[in-house]
Amino acid sequence: MNILIVEDTKELAVELIDYLSKSGYICKWAATCESALEEAEVNQYDAMLLDLGLPDGSGFDVLKSVRKAKSKMAVIVITARGELDDKINGLELGADDYLTKPFALTELGARLYAVIRRIHGFAVNELDVHGFKIQLQDYKVSFKENPIALTKKEFDIFQYLVLNKNRVITRLQLTEHVWGDVLEVSSDSNFIDVHVRNLRKKLDKHASIEWFETVRNVGYRIIS
Amino acid sequence: MNILIVEDTKELAVELIDYLSKSGYICKWAATCESALEEAEVNQYDAMLLDLGLPDGSGFDVLKSVRKAKSKMAVIVITARGELDDKINGLELGADDYLTKPFALTELGARLYAVIRRIHGFAVNELDVHGFKIQLQDYKVSFKENPIALTKKEFDIFQYLVLNKNRVITRLQLTEHVWGDVLEVSSDSNFIDVHVRNLRKKLDKHASIEWFETVRNVGYRIIS
DNA sequence: CTTCAACAATCAGGATATTCATAGGAAAGT
DNA sequence: ACTTTCCTATGAATATCCTGATTGTTGAAG
Structure with a gap:
């Protein structure tokens, strides 16, 4: 399973990659909207972890584009606690799940598993x-x-x-x-x-x- | 797909050629402005990777000439981080994309793919x-x-x-x-x-x- | 209409490059 | 320390490529 991590904070990204790699996922890191979109276009990912506050734009735009492309990628949005209002907005746009910072890595693991399973259909195992x-x-x-x-x-x-x-x-x-x-x-x-x-x-x-x-x-x- | 790599650092050039060749591109290497222009004139390339700091002049001149010739070649400019101000200048001149050193090869691959597709107009596979x-x-x-x-x-x-x-x-x-x-x-x-x-x-x-x-x-x- | 020369098509083998197979030692895990 | 897994190195097997000679075709000149 391949995960695209879209997150501009390097520390958090490294932490995520570390944890998810150990869980058997193959991770790729993108720090900007632009690189995220390109990555999503070129390679096929099973899921994307998407931070909303990116340096070159809102993660929402990434989400929109991804959904427009009709890829079968699961998207989990990561927000800071202040941005909670976006929650409604985001689900409408087609995010599969939400996590507010800070969150436990095990929580992320669980949701990721659930979401990938849902998207891919139950045959994913x-x-x-x-x-x-x-x-x-x-x-x-x-x-x-x-x-x-x-x-x-x-x-x-x-x-x-x-x-x-x-x-x-x-x-x-x-x-x-x-x-x-x-x-x-x-x-x-x-x-x-x-x-x-x-x-x-x-x-x-x-x-x-x-x-x-x-x-x-x-x-x-x-x-x- | 043919790529012209304009880069005076041999090490980097070799690395690029190695990676891109394995990705299915046919690569040609030019180390100077002069040879780059000559190559671009004689043969037809789908894209050019252009380093700005060349021994016999700025890569911008190459870019200008190439655009003047109205070729359908995609150009991705490679800059060192210090030259970031050139970014605006370069995009105006008609570069299709930018990369700042150091960059991941997969990143380059993704942009190259996107840019060629845009230029050629075929999402065709x-x-x-x-x-x-x-x-x-x-x-x-x-x-x-x-x-x-x-x-x-x-x-x-x-x-x-x-x-x-x-x-x-x-x-x-x-x-x-x-x-x-x-x-x-x-x-x-x-x-x-x-x-x-x-x-x-x-x-x-x-x-x-x-x-x-x-x-x-x-x-x-x-x-x- | 025929001839001729230049070009293209065909074919077979030898040369080259890529992949397969195997084994042994390094590294990692228990 | 022992076992398993991984990577390197090498030669064998095989698919692909290129060469060179030969045959076939075209179109222009006589």
Whole structure:
């Protein structure tokens, strides 16, 4: 699950990222309306945490644009206590939930979970491809009741490819979404290939995986 | 998509090229105003990344010249934080967007995508010709639900011809846009003809391709 | 109408580049 | 300290690309 955090206070942003990363989310930080909109346009996020008071405009505009684009992203708005009047306004615009600062991180976690589930539909806990069942919550994969032991990276890769099924995912995208930061990783390495191979090997024991394609020169794609 | 990177710091340039190449762009590097202008004049680029502090003059002059030439190139200016006052000046001159160093590569990617889209006017990720569907993002081509397996070069050639349909595209243009650098490739070769043939062969299996013309002495053209 | 020269199409193999496969050591977790 | 997971390094396998020779086509000149 990918979260876009729109928050100009660096301290809070770092805190959120820290907490949510540990909860298994992949986080991206945007500090301005502009960068938030661009991010939302280019990449696909499951949810956005949106602070209203941004340096280059109101978060409401971001919310409006996002909803106009009809993306399936869940939006949780974060307000300071003084801005409570916005509450009505915001819900009308299509925010999925509200939090007033200060808030407990566990509270945020709970709402995030609920909201994502609601938006994605109840199937969000479980993805299915060709008989393989992916349980997102507890990092479990199984094929017809037979559990398959995947490492975290393998799971993350599998999950991301399945979430984006029928689209080619480049190695760069995988590094971004599974590792979070591209720069930390040496570029001319084949570590993704290795993980993909190990993943394939484990899946292949249970059933044919011809739907797990390699697109030469581009990346990988899972077809359903 | 072709990007001209105008940046005198070799390290940064290499980093940019590395990242953008992996994102599917074809990159060319110019380290000075002079070479930048020359490049922009000779070849056609979809976007330019322009650093302002260049050894032989200000990047603004490059920007001015480029805009004077009325090319459809998107320009993203890169400034150091101290040069922020230039911002107004630059936007007036016709830069499409700004980035202040240091910036995240993904941020750059997002803006580049947005800017190119705006300039070119195509939010298109699907092209259609005579029943053939080209999905640009996913590197997929199909004819009436039947997928067609193309290699990357074949795909690139097909895509470029369709993007420029009803126009004759020379072999030189194709080498520039598909291979990026003309000089690396020996000129008196028929490798394009070969790729075109292979492409045609694959397409022809599904339907007549009389609309895929050869224009003698000039190049190829797809008519719609 | 025929000939000729320039150009394009075709084909097969060898050269190149990318991905697959495997193993071993580093790092992280228990 | 032990186990698991992750990354690096290497060679093998394979898909793609390019070369070069050959055949086919076009259009202009005679």
